[in-house]
Amino acid sequence: xxxxxxxxxxxxxxxxxxPLSADELIAEVQSQTPWGEATVKTLxxxxxxxxxxxxxxxxxxxxxxxxxxxxxxAMAESESLLERLFGGQVxxxxxxxxxxxxxxxxxxEKLKAIIxxxxxx
Numbered sequence: 580x581x582x583x584x585x586x587x588x589x590x591x592x593x594x595x596x597x598p599l600s601a602d603e604l605i606a607e608v609q610s611q612t613p614w615g616e617a618t619v620k621t622l623x624x625x626x627x628x629x630x631x632x633x634x635x636x637x638x639x640x641x642x643x644x645x646x647x648x649x650x651x652x653a654m655a656e657s658e659s660l661l662e663r664l665f666g667g668q669v670x671x672x673x674x675x676x677x678x679x680x681x682x683x684x685x686x687x688e689k690l691k692a693i694i695x696x697x698x699x700x
Contacts (some may be wrong), residue, residue: 580647580655589622590645591696593632597628598644643652 592597592607599607623643627630636657664670673690677695678696682690 580631580652581654582626582629582631582652584631586626586631589619589626590631590647590649590667592650593645598635598637598640598642600640604643614677 588611589604589608592604592611596603596607601620601623604623607618608614608619608622609616623632627634631645632643633644633646634641636642661667661669661672667677
């Protein structure tokens, strides 16, 4: 599912704080962006049409919640990035990231532990 950067800000608010009424969702997004109410409502409607969020009527009010799980979205985005930029190869991605920032000892230990789990298979 293609989610724009702007739509992602609404999704992030729903993932963090949902389910939310329209007013609550608008306020949550506006606390993180300079957008007006109309802009946020437009983004909400786009996400509803895409099926990324859904609306339920609870206590007479519409409440919005994620229909797309954050983990599933992150996996799809990661796979897409990996394919587009690195031909599906993980090691060049890690090398690229590591060459542009210093990996802490904790990061290196976590990476080694991840690799070790694959060695056990």
